[in-house]
Amino acid sequence: MAMDQFEFYRSSEHEHLQQLSVDCVIFGYQDQKLTVLIPKLDLIGDVWALPGGFIRQTESIDEAALRILASRTGINAIYLEQFRVFGETERSSRKLLDRLLRLNPGLAEQVALSPEGYEWITRRFVSIGYYALVDMRKVILKKQEFDASIDWYPVQELPELILDHQEMVTHALETLRLHIDRQLVGFNLLPEKFTMRELRELYEAVFDRPFARNNFQKKMLDLGVLERLEKKFTGAANRAPFLYRFAR
Amino acid sequence: MAMDQFEFYRSSEHEHLQQLSVDCVIFGYQDQKLTVLIPKLDLIGDVWALPGGFIRQTESIDEAALRILASRTGINAIYLEQFRVFGETERSSRKLLDRLLRLNPGLAEQVALSPEGYEWITRRFVSIGYYALVDMRKVILKKQEFDASIDWYPVQELPELILDHQEMVTHALETLRLHIDRQLVGFNLLPEKFTMRELRELYEAVFDRPFARNNFQKKMLDLGVLERLEKKFTGAANRAPFLYRFAR
Missing domain, CATH: 3.90.79.10 (Nucleoside Triphosphate Pyrophosphohydrolase)
Known part of the structure; x- marks a missing residue:
C-alpha cells in the first residue's frame, strides 16, 4: 500500500x-x-x-x-x-x-x-x-x-x-x-445486431442453465421488441442466420 | 414542535x-x-x-x-x-x-x-x-x-x-x-383465506386498473401457488365462492 x-x-x-x-x-x-x-x-x-x-x-x-x-x-x-x-x-x-x-x-x-x-x-x-x-x-x-x-x-x-x-x-x-x-x-451486453443464438447464449450465461431453442425463440419474439433485419441477397444459397436488433 | x-x-x-x-x-x-x-x-x-x-x-x-x-x-x-x-x-x-x-x-x-x-x-x-x-x-x-x-x-x-x-x-x-x-x-395484504374476487380486487387496487375476471383467475391458478379449500357441506344449494389460501 x-x-x-x-x-x-x-x-x-x-x-x-x-x-x-x-x-x-x-x-x-x-x-x-x-x-x-x-x-x-x-x-x-x-x-x-x-x-x-x-x-x-x-x-x-x-x-x-x-x-x-x-x-x-x-x-x-x-x-x-x-x-x-x-x-x-x-x-x-x-x-x-x-x-x-x-x-x-x-x-x-x-x-x-x-x-x-x-x-x-x-x-x-x-x-x-x-x-x-x-x-x-x-x-x-x-x-x-x-x-x-x-x-x-x-x-x-x-x-x-x-x-x-x-x-x-x-x-x-x-x-x-x-x-x-x-x-x-441484457441488450447492453450484446452488439447492436445479434443472432437468436447469440441472444440465447447470453441468457444461458446469465441464468447459468440451458434454454430450449424453440421455446426461447418464441418467448423472445412474443415480447415484440426484436426487429428482424433483412438478409442481404448474395446470389448464393442464403444459409446465414437472421440478425435481430432491439427496437428501442 | x-x-x-x-x-x-x-x-x-x-x-x-x-x-x-x-x-x-x-x-x-x-x-x-x-x-x-x-x-x-x-x-x-x-x-x-x-x-x-x-x-x-x-x-x-x-x-x-x-x-x-x-x-x-x-x-x-x-x-x-x-x-x-x-x-x-x-x-x-x-x-x-x-x-x-x-x-x-x-x-x-x-x-x-x-x-x-x-x-x-x-x-x-x-x-x-x-x-x-x-x-x-x-x-x-x-x-x-x-x-x-x-x-x-x-x-x-x-x-x-x-x-x-x-x-x-x-x-x-x-x-x-x-x-x-x-x-x-400481495398475500401479505389479504386475510389468510380469500376468494378469487378478493384477490383480483387487490391486484386492481395495486395496479390501479381493472383485470378481466377469467384471464385473471387462469393466470393466478397457473402460478400453482394457490390452494383451493373444500367448501363445507351446508345442505343448502352451495353458491358461496371457493376460498383459497397461499400455499407457502
Missing part, C-alpha cells in the same frame, strides 16, 4: 460522506461467459475487492457510482442501477487494516500513521451496491492508484473477495436476472 | 450514523383501496412526511427500519424490503427548519437553539427507502412524540409530502407492482 493512500485518507475525510460508500458490480459478457471486473488491491498479500469508493459531499450517489465506474473502465455511457444497500453493524475495514499493519510493523511509522488519520475509514460503513452492464470491447481497463492489477473474472470463478463483496455479487446477479427478464437490460 | 425534539437532536448526534436516514412507505389495504400510512408532524403549519428516522450506530439498517415501523404500527412481523436509496446532493431539511424558525421567532431562544445543536440534522441526508406491507386490522396506530396525528391515506390521494417523499411513494409503488407479480408479496 502506497503512502499516498494513507495521505488520501487523512486529507479527504471532510470531503466525503461519513460511513457511507458505493461498491460496483460491473458485468461484462464475452465468449459465452458472464464476467465481473475485479481489481486486486496493492496491499500486502492478495486482496481482491469490488471497485468502490466514497461519496463526495458535492456529488449525488449516482454521480459517485458513475465516477467510480469511469475511473476503472474509461467509459461513461453504461447501464448503471442501484440494487441493494448493505448495512450490517459489523461492516468495517478495521480488521483488514489491522492485518496490514500487523504484517508490516514498519508501515505505521513510515506513513506517520496516527489513529486520527485513518480512523474514519475503519468505522462501520454502509455501502450502496450498484450494478453495471458494459460492452467489454469498449472498455479500457485502468488501474487506479491503489490497484495492483485489474481483470475480468467469470462470475462463477471469482477470487476470494473482502468483506461481504461476494454476497454483493450474488445479489447483483439476482437483480440482473430479474431485470433481464422484465426490463430487457 | 416540542422542545423535546430539539433536545433529542442535540443529544443524539453521536449515537447515529451521520447524513443517513431511513424512510418507510407502509402500505395497507382496505375497502378495495391501497393505502399509505402518513403521520402529520407537530410543526407550525401542516407538514406531512413518511415515517422515518435515523440509524443508530448499534443497529443494522434493517433493524432501524423495523424499529421505525414498530414504533408507528405496534407490529413487528410484517413484510419489509428496501426499494431504493435517495441521494441527491440537495436532499436536506434545512429549508423546512429555517421556515419553522422564521414563522416562530421565539422558538430558537426557547429551546436555547445553537447552530451546533441541530446543524447535523440540516446537512445533506441520503435516505434508504423501505416499503412495508401490513395487515391494517392488526395495526395499532401510535403517534410518536413529534406527530400531531397519523392516518391511512389512499395512495392516489396523499397530502402534500415534504422533500422527495412523494417520489419515494411512487418508487415504492413501482417496486410493489414488480414484486406482487414476481414474488407474490
Whole structure:
C-alpha cells in the first residue's frame, strides 16, 4: 500500500460522506461467459475487492457510482442501477487494516500513521451496491492508484473477495436476472445486431442453465421488441442466420 | 414542535450514523383501496412526511427500519424490503427548519437553539427507502412524540409530502407492482383465506386498473401457488365462492 493512500485518507475525510460508500458490480459478457471486473488491491498479500469508493459531499450517489465506474473502465455511457444497500453493524475495514499493519510493523511509522488519520475509514460503513452492464470491447481497463492489477473474472470463478463483496455479487446477479427478464437490460451486453443464438447464449450465461431453442425463440419474439433485419441477397444459397436488433 | 425534539437532536448526534436516514412507505389495504400510512408532524403549519428516522450506530439498517415501523404500527412481523436509496446532493431539511424558525421567532431562544445543536440534522441526508406491507386490522396506530396525528391515506390521494417523499411513494409503488407479480408479496395484504374476487380486487387496487375476471383467475391458478379449500357441506344449494389460501 502506497503512502499516498494513507495521505488520501487523512486529507479527504471532510470531503466525503461519513460511513457511507458505493461498491460496483460491473458485468461484462464475452465468449459465452458472464464476467465481473475485479481489481486486486496493492496491499500486502492478495486482496481482491469490488471497485468502490466514497461519496463526495458535492456529488449525488449516482454521480459517485458513475465516477467510480469511469475511473476503472474509461467509459461513461453504461447501464448503471442501484440494487441493494448493505448495512450490517459489523461492516468495517478495521480488521483488514489491522492485518496490514500487523504484517508490516514498519508501515505505521513510515506513513506517520496516527489513529486520527485513518480512523474514519475503519468505522462501520454502509455501502450502496450498484450494478453495471458494459460492452467489454469498449472498455479500457485502468488501474487506479491503489490497484495492483485489474481483470475480468467469470462470475462463477471469482477470487476470494473482502468483506461481504461476494454476497454483493450474488445479489447483483439476482437483480440482473430479474431485470433481464422484465426490463430487457441484457441488450447492453450484446452488439447492436445479434443472432437468436447469440441472444440465447447470453441468457444461458446469465441464468447459468440451458434454454430450449424453440421455446426461447418464441418467448423472445412474443415480447415484440426484436426487429428482424433483412438478409442481404448474395446470389448464393442464403444459409446465414437472421440478425435481430432491439427496437428501442 | 416540542422542545423535546430539539433536545433529542442535540443529544443524539453521536449515537447515529451521520447524513443517513431511513424512510418507510407502509402500505395497507382496505375497502378495495391501497393505502399509505402518513403521520402529520407537530410543526407550525401542516407538514406531512413518511415515517422515518435515523440509524443508530448499534443497529443494522434493517433493524432501524423495523424499529421505525414498530414504533408507528405496534407490529413487528410484517413484510419489509428496501426499494431504493435517495441521494441527491440537495436532499436536506434545512429549508423546512429555517421556515419553522422564521414563522416562530421565539422558538430558537426557547429551546436555547445553537447552530451546533441541530446543524447535523440540516446537512445533506441520503435516505434508504423501505416499503412495508401490513395487515391494517392488526395495526395499532401510535403517534410518536413529534406527530400531531397519523392516518391511512389512499395512495392516489396523499397530502402534500415534504422533500422527495412523494417520489419515494411512487418508487415504492413501482417496486410493489414488480414484486406482487414476481414474488407474490400481495398475500401479505389479504386475510389468510380469500376468494378469487378478493384477490383480483387487490391486484386492481395495486395496479390501479381493472383485470378481466377469467384471464385473471387462469393466470393466478397457473402460478400453482394457490390452494383451493373444500367448501363445507351446508345442505343448502352451495353458491358461496371457493376460498383459497397461499400455499407457502
